Amino acid sequence: MKDVLHRQVEKVAGAFDDPRVASMVSDALNRTLSDTLTRDGDEYFVITGDIPAMWLRDSTTQLWPYLRMLGESPEIADIVAGVLKRQFRQIEHDPYANSFNPGPTGAHYEPGDLNDDPWVWEQKYEIDSLAFPLLLAHRFWRATGRTDVFDDRGHRVFRTILEQMRLEQRHEERSAYRFVRPGAIATETLVRDGLGTPVGHTGMTWGGFRPSDDACTHGYNIPGNLLAAQGLRHLAEICLPVWNDAALASAALELSAELVAGVREFGLVEHPRHGLIYAYEVDGLGEQLLMDDANMPSLLSLPLLSPDVLDPEVYARTRAFVLSPDNPWWFSGTAASGVGSPHTRERRVWPIGFAVEGLTSGSAERQRELVALLLATDAGTNRMHEAFDVDDPARFSRPWFSWADSMFCELALTVASA
Template identity: 60%
Template sequence: MTTTRPDAAVLLPPEVLELWRARVAAVTGDGPARLFADAMTRTLARTLHVLDDDTVFVITGDIPAMWLRDSATQMLPYLRIAGDSPDGPLADVLVGIVRRQLAYLRHDPYANAFNIEANGRCHEPRDLSDDPWLWERKYEIDSLCFPFLLAHQVWAATGRSDHLDATFLAAARAAVATLDRETAHEERSDYRFVRPDTVAIDTLTRDGRGTPVGPTGMTWAGFRPSDDACTYGYHVPGNLMAVHCLRLLAELVPAAGDDPGLVTDAASLADRLAAGIAAYGLVQHGRHGEIWAYEVDGLGHQLLMDDANMPGLLSLPLVAGIAVDDPRYRRTRAFVLSEDNQYFYSGRVAAGVGSPHTPERYVWPIALAVEGLTSESPERALELLQLIATTTAGTGHVHEGFDVDDDNAFTRPWFSWADSMFCALALSLVPAT
C-alpha cells in the first residue's frame, strides 16, 4: 500500500486561511486567532494520509492509529470552510475520511481504533483480538455513531453524496445489527474484552463480559468514549447519540441507493432506545431536578457524573440533536458544571470538566470548548476560547488535559482532537456572512 500526505496549503490555501484567521481575530483578538491558524494547518499537514483508494486515514496526533470518534471530531472545524467549495480538495478529504471510517466499521463494528494497513500494530498485544487491522477492540457505542454523524455533516455542508454508497449501506446495516444485538448483551452477545494484568478501567470483569446488566431497552457498551471501562453497562450519552444517528439514516439512506428495510429497522431501534432512556436513564437529583444519568445497569444502580470526552452529557447538543435550551439539558448541564459532578474541577487557572482517564484536577480543553459550543451566552463562549488559548503552557498546542492550578502540568503534547475543538469554538464565534 502506498500513501501520500496531502499539501495543507492545497487543502486550505494561504489566502483562505488568512481570511478565516482575520475573521476570528476580529472577534477574539490576535492571540487566539494565531493559535487557530496554526492548529488548522497542523491537523491537515500532520494527521492525514491518502490511501490508494482515495480514502483518508487520520491519526490522532501522537498515536499512529485512527479512532472512529477522534477522526470525526478532528474534522469538525473544516466543515464550514469546505461548504464554500464543495467540489474542492478539502471536501474530497472529508469524503475520503468518511469512506475509510465506514470501511473500518464494516470490517469490525466492535473495534474503536484501526491501523492504516494489516500490520499487526496494537496498543496491547495481550488483548484477546489478533486481527492485524485493529489497534484496539474496545467496544464503544460512539464508534458506531460518529461515522454516520460525520457522513451527515459532510452531506449537509457540501451537498456531496459520493460517500453514500454500497459500503455506507453495509456499514449502516452492521451498526444497526450490532446496536440491536447489544440491547440483550447478556443473552445475545459474544463480545469479550480482556487485558491481562492491568488497571480496572482498561479491562472488563466477568471474563470480559463486563459488570452485570438487566434489560432496559438501551444498548450496552463495554467502554466509554474515554476508552475507559464503563462502571455500569448502559452509557446514557452514548445511547442518546445512537438514537440521533439512527434517525439520521432516514435522510442518508435514500441518497445511497435506498433501503426501506434498513430505515425502518433503524427507526424502530431508535424508538426502543429512546424508551429505554426515558424509563431507566433519568434520575431525580436533589439540587438539580430531573437529569440524565451518565451510566445505569438496569439493576437499580446509577452513576451521576460526566466525562470530558464526547459523547458526554455536556456535549449532547453537538452529538445527539438535543437543543441547548431543552429544560432537561439545562438541568443536566447545571449538574455537570457544578461540584456535584465529581469530575468538575476548579482551581487558580481554570474550571471545567476532567476525566478519570487523566490525573485528578486536570481539566480538558475539549470540555471547555464543548462548554462554549453549547453555551447560550456568546460572551461566555469567548471567555472559554480565550482561556484555552492562554493555557497551552507556551507550547502553541491545545493539550488533552492540564492541572487547574498550573497549565505547565499537562498530558499529551500533541492531541489533534483538542486542537480541532478549539478551532470549532473559534469559528462558532464568527458571524455568518
C-alpha cells in the same frame, strides 16, 4: 483550499483582539491537514496526534471545524469523503474496534489483548465509534449533496451499524464480544472474562467502554445512547433518497425511538439539589452513576451532538449538575474550573470540556471567556492538550492531541461567525 483556510483565519483575527487566537487556529487547522492525514488511494487515514492510530471518534471530531468549509472547497470535501470511506472500511472490517492501524502492521496499544487482529490497534467497543461516522456522513451529505461515498460498502456498513446496536440491546444473552487485557487496572479491561458488569434489558444498546476509552462502570452509557439515537435518525434520512431503502430507514427510526425510550425510563435520576437529571451510566438493574466526563459524547455535549433526541428541561438541570462540584469530575483551582475525566488524574480539566461548554452555552460572552481561558492555559505551547492541572497548566498530558486542537478551532470559529 489555502484561500478558504486563510479566509476563516482572517475572520477569527477580526473577531478577537488577541492575535494569538488567530495564530493558534491557523496553526491547528494547517497541522491537522499536513500532519495527521495520510492519503491511501481515495481514502484518508487520520492519526490522533501523538498516537499513530486512527480512532473512529477522533477522526470525526478532528474534522469538525472543516465542515463549515465544505461548500467553499472541493479539496476539503474530498478529504472528508476520503475519511468517511476509510471509516466505512474499518467498521466493515471490525465493528467492535475503536481504533485501527494504517495497514495489517500488527501494532497494538497492548500486545496482550485478547484481540490480536493486525489491522486493529485496540478493540474497545464504544457506542460512539459507530455513531460519530453517521454524524459526519450526514453533515457531509447535507453540505455537498454528494452520494459517491455511499457505495455498496457504505450501504452494508449502515446495516451493520444498525444490526450491531440492536444485537447489543441483548448483550447478556446474544453478544459474542469480549475484551480482556491481562493484568490491567479495572478501567482497562472488562470483568466476567471480558463480558462486562451485569446489565438488564432496557431498550438501550450496550457499550463496554466510554469515549475516554475507560471501561464503563455500568453498561448503558446515556450520552452514548442519545448520540446513537441521533445518528440513527441521520442514517434513516440518508438511506431513503440515496438507496431507496425504506426498510432500513424504518428500522433505524424504530431503534432510535427505543433508545430514547430506554433513556427516559432508566436513565433519569432525581438529584436532591438539581432535580430530575440524566445519569451518566446505568445498568438496568437499579444502579446509576451520576457524573460527567469531558470526552464527547458527554452529557454536557448533548445539544451539540444529539439535539433532536434530548429533553431540553432535563438537559438544563443536568448541565447545572455537570458544571458544579456535585459532578465528581468537576475541579476548581487557581488557573481554571471545569470538567475532567477519570481517564486522567484528579484536579485535571480538559480543553475539550471547555470547548463543549462554550459551544453549548448559547452565550457569545461565555464563549469568548473560554477562548481566553484556553489561551492562558496552553503552557506556552500554542497547542491544546488532553488535560492540565487546575493549579498549574504546565502540568499537562499529551503534547499533541489533535481532537482538542480542533475543538478550540470550532469554538473560535463559532465566535467569529456569529
